[in-house]
Amino acid sequence: MQYKYERVKIQSNAEVANNIYKLVIECNHEAKPGQFYMLRGWDNELLLGRPISVHDVQDGLTSFLYEVRGKGTKILSTLETGYRIEIFGPHGKGFNTNVKGKVAVVTGGIGIAPMYYTIKALKNAQIDLFAGFRDEVYLIDDLKDFISSSYVATNNGRIGHKGFITDIFNPWEYNLVLCCGPEIMMEKIVRMCRDYKTPVYVSMERHMACGIGACLVCTCKTKDGNKRVCKDGPVFSGEDVFLDA
Amino acid sequence: MQYKYERVKIQSNAEVANNIYKLVIECNHEAKPGQFYMLRGWDNELLLGRPISVHDVQDGLTSFLYEVRGKGTKILSTLETGYRIEIFGPHGKGFNTNVKGKVAVVTGGIGIAPMYYTIKALKNAQIDLFAGFRDEVYLIDDLKDFISSSYVATNNGRIGHKGFITDIFNPWEYNLVLCCGPEIMMEKIVRMCRDYKTPVYVSMERHMACGIGACLVCTCKTKDGNKRVCKDGPVFSGEDVFLDA
Amino acid sequence: MLNVSLCGIELKNPVIAASGTFGFGEEYNNVFDVSKLGGIATKGLTLNKREGNDGLRIYEAESGIMNSVGLQNPGIEEFIKTELPKMKKFNTVIFANLGGGTIEEYLSGIEKLNNSDIDMIELNISCPNVKAGGMAFGIKSNIAYDVVSRVKEIAKKPIMVKLSPNAENIVDMSEKCCKAGADAISLVNTFKAMAIDIYKRKPVFNNTFAGLSGPAIKPIALRMVYEVSRAVDIPVVGMGGITTWQDAIEFIMAGAEAVQVGTANFIKPDICLDIIDGIKSFMVSENIKNLSEIKGTIRGV
């Protein structure tokens, strides 16, 4: 059975930045960078699980970094060590990390969540990180050892460039760009890269139900027609999604 | 405002017998014996509160004794010290405890819950307790100081009389009988008492919604027509309910 | 800023306590000041006193409740004599909810209410818990048309017709009621539903069926309110599962002039106040001066 639905124990669940939580669970699947799980920390209060990317896998522990947005992530944020939650996954096709050369990782807000594990897996590449945030900056310090340079932008200029990360991103330098964040930002990056023929992969978000490709609620239009974000993605060629769909 | 809807803190919540829990909350209303609260220990998992009788009131604490039966009481049983629950009450008309002479308190199962506080309030009476249980016997020891004699029956004969409490109850000795338990048992008691013209008061159970007399879902037929258990009761004259309705 | 007007009657805010969940207001006034409400719809009244249904009257479902009260009420005369004077002490609009099994019963009821001190009549053509024929009024548009026309001939109070979601065609139903002269429409009443006790192998309710209400029905109720609001040009009062101020705003944007809150009162007895406060805060933060600015502004496909 490829996907497992399991009850697992919370090892820790702590706020690491304003409204951003890191959840660590006891789970030793071999998830790949860019894959995600459907998480449930409730009985019948909510019906659907919530898709959250793998943030890290280490020593039999899997971690998630999530922003509290609505009811589900709110409930998740209240769960304590020892509590058991249901996880279903790992799902989807992640990032191809078997690449060489100069790689730019471009993120917006919580889009940085899957990139920790991804960057660690990009062992043979030289990585620059471009990370945009609204206000508070997080996770950048933890990534220092794995990257060449990091560029930060905040909307209010609290740290780094004041404005958008797209203002300071330079697509011509890279052999590959990996991108996760708001669609408007990803589309911009894809357009910037096309001008220089730089390949970009983007991680898409859609509301999900089954998480495994059966219900077709998470469709994303691509060059090759409708694709299921949960199964055919969440990582797609940026051009296929934003330019040629 | 006569009824209060409040969030209160749990002081303790422990299993005192198999499947029987005692919940103590911080609350200093002056509830009367036989009154009840609508308790909620959930957000949107369940819609309605659950009616539970006041078990005791002491030193700013109010306690409840409840049996786990379905979803609501199950959730209640998992709540821990410090957690806050919503209480709404106290509701209903309780037992008149300003009585003298020989009083019999007759209970079946968890029907004993409201009787602790009631017996303590019957300061001027001489009380015999007749308590029936399925199997395990609880609370009797705590009541020793307040009563003259106690008679126990268990369905399987584990302790006391094997069979029903109605087998060993003698209605002719008492000036007043207070009764709480399954309807079939209460009806039997009422019929036994009628033969000796002994007045009986019974505490009725009905599924409830508003708890304050507005929605008419908790109706009980009585000699004087439909009565609302939540507001006109839960304590009624046994004859009015079981014989003359 | 919260005030709305319904058939010329001014409500201080758009939140009305729904019929059958709020009695005659007296009990809830022991919990909060019910004069803060836009209005109160009375427990469903019938010409003669009714004892209501036997057996279990309420049962919990997922995010909803099923009820089978069966219109227990003191009868209109007793209402006018005993309950109305107490209600009049509250500073809020009174909707007398009127049910019936026959046209004649409705007409006699109207006559009695005509001379009373109520503000508006909510004509309940949809009670699913009364057997004797009462059901069909709410199901078939042409039967509803007959009742409403006859009622309107004699009514001296504004008539708000309360529709059943079990109607064969809710849009047609509302149009017929409108044509028959209804002054306003309210919807929805409860959905015909059922539960089974699998151990006893029997329906949970003596009447087999019961009415489903609460958050579970909200998405369907909202759709119906939207459809009806677009179909008729008389005011629509929306209800069905409203529990939060966000729900209330959804109904208003769908086209409701005002909303009613029923089942949610059982979740938290003063939830109507939370809803009123929430609407107000939303209006402030979205810079809405009057609810008419957002009423019915949703225009879908």
Next chain:
Amino acid sequence: MLNVSLCGIELKNPVIAASGTFGFGEEYNNVFDVSKLGGIATKGLTLNKREGNDGLRIYEAESGIMNSVGLQNPGIEEFIKTELPKMKKFNTVIFANLGGGTIEEYLSGIEKLNNSDIDMIELNISCPNVKAGGMAFGIKSNIAYDVVSRVKEIAKKPIMVKLSPNAENIVDMSEKCCKAGADAISLVNTFKAMAIDIYKRKPVFNNTFAGLSGPAIKPIALRMVYEVSRAVDIPVVGMGGITTWQDAIEFIMAGAEAVQVGTANFIKPDICLDIIDGIKSFMVSENIKNLSEIKGTIRGV
């Protein structure tokens, strides 16, 4: 002991995965052995490939979900060529769920399925997410009668007609379908519902409306299954919010020969197995040898 028979087709148990929630079974077979199911109803098929609806396709409500997939599917031919051979490897009964916008589309679909290896056709006359006329088939009994009669003239597979809860009169609808020759009835499909984004002041769904499913609708679905089971003498397959084995037993006692489980698959992917196990334990503890002993035994007022 769990086996049931439907139009002469033997199901190893009464639990069928509902159309649209289970794809063609392949994905779920990565989670559990789908051959343990009584049957699988395929994603709704149409004559030609469809891309489905734009915009948000799913939205969570209280104890329910609203979906607006819009019958995205590869088309019948592609289904027969690519998906069916894979499905046939599962040891379970295959229900091809067939949707359409016109009678002709249905008929061409039937012709193609006639010669395929599917077991039964579930004729979806009720998809609320397709605009072009498709809706009316499920609403008006006489239109349904036409479709079903025409379909039955040419069909070589048993036809199970899937009803919409939005039908004007569900009992009349089922009787008409029965008269038109339907071999079985399944119900309910999703309820026409709506949600509004109050900040954007727009419907949440591009199509304005979407279909509500899940536990929220169970009490209404159960009522409809009960009413329909009493009205027709062909087998009825019940669904709508079934999440536990207790729910399944309720539907069977209400008169369903078998049940379908849709939305609940999203709660727990192998929930169908829990339901099957639960039914079995119940039968053991209640000393029920065959489900026919409890099927439709509920008789209310």
